[in-house]
Amino acid sequence: MKRGHEEIASGSFTPPAKVKSVSYDDSFKNAQRVADHYSARSNQTLEEREASPIIHLKKLNNWIKSVLIQLYAQKGDAVLDFACGKGGDLIKWEKAQIGYYVGVDIAEGSFSFPARLICADCYEARLDEYLEEDGPYDICSCQVSCVARRALSNISALLRPGGIFIGTMPDANVIIKKLREADGLSFGNNVYWICFDDEFSQKRFRSSSPFGIRYQFHLEDAVDCPEWIVPFPVFKSLAEEYDLELVFVKNSHEFVNEYLRKTSVHRELMRRLGALVMGTKIKAHCHRRNGMLLTCTWLMC
Ligand SMILES: C[S@@+](CC[C@H](N)C(=O)[O-])C[C@H]1O[C@@H](n2cnc3c(N)ncnc32)[C@H](O)[C@@H]1O
Numbered sequence: 001m002k003r004g005h006e007e008i009a010s011g012s013f014t015p016p017a018k019v020k021s022v023s024y025d026d027s028f029k030n031a032q033r034v035a036d037h038y039s040a041r042s043n044q045t046l047e048e049r050e051a052s053p054i055i056h057l058k059k060l061n062n063w064i065k066s067v068l069i070q071l072y073a074q075k076g077d078a079v080l081d082f083a084c085g086k087g088g089d090l091i092k093w094e095k096a097q098i099g100y101y102v103g104v105d106i107a108e109g110s111f112s113f114p115a116r117l118i119c120a121d122c123y124e125a126r127l128d129e130y131l132e133e134d135g136p137y138d139i140c141s142c143q144v145s146c147v148a149r150r151a152l153s154n155i156s157a158l159l160r161p162g163g164i165f166i167g168t169m170p171d172a173n174v175i176i177k178k179l180r181e182a183d184g185l186s187f188g189n190n191v192y193w194i195c196f197d198d199e200f201s202q203k204r205f206r207s208s209s210p211f212g213i214r215y216q217f218h219l220e221d222a223v224d225c226p227e228w229i230v231p232f233p234v235f236k237s238l239a240e241e242y243d244l245e246l247v248f249v250k251n252s253h254e255f256v257n258e259y260l261r262k263t264s265v266h267r268e269l270m271r272r273l274g275a276l277v278m279g280t281k282i283k284a285h286c287h288r289r290n291g292m293l294l295t296c297t298w299l300m301c
Pocket of ligand 1: 084088145
């Protein structure tokens, strides 16, 4: 792939000296930290956005989300958007001519547009109790955010049979591969770094205990939060427990290649977004039994 802007120097990054070890008991504090981080982020002007060191990554990610939405959203759909952020995807949903939109995010500061927006922890709260009367939903989306057990139970309870879940999440395999290739417990470049705690110094992870593998993720101009490894096979079998069936999963590189070739509409969108410089995401999807669920994973490399 030809790059259209400055070379990213691999290995040139400054992770913190140490990342604190965290147990599940700290999950409330972590959620609060995530909420504070995203609430504190102000809306950027167009100029500020264009000057971002990760502008091409943002644009490519927007292209991937737009294509996913175009592929699965139907006119008149009721949409439930988990971890909706500042509503950056609203226009994409509008273009898909959906009928109704509910966005949920843990960060209060994320809400800056008129829509039904709820401040809640999608991964801990029982949202079916709040959102039942609005449902069932045709589509549930969770973009660029991890999905936990409670989220899957919320999604399953709120989707109509046959309803679709689409999403993007980090690719655990790529993260672990890069960790093992690194000299220490961190790796990255000049726009991102990932750092694991000393407890993972062996770089070995038991498949019998796949949960709680935490790392610190820093993405210039976007994220500085704890995240958790979600191995895709574990996610898939968890989703099956909640009556969600995998129907499509793809690495972002393959997704971009495939859908750029598929139709001129997707090519034109990519051209307009000006995203095709560097890319890095993976996606997948699943669906509710008699329907479907879709998920995606990503990592910059
Ligand atoms: C990287 S942003 C993605 C925002 C949006 N989905 C997008 O694609 O632009 C991740 C979002 O997840 C939200 N988030 C993280 N943990 C959450 C939780 N437990 N419950 C609800 N939202 C959460 C954050 O507040 C943030 O807005």
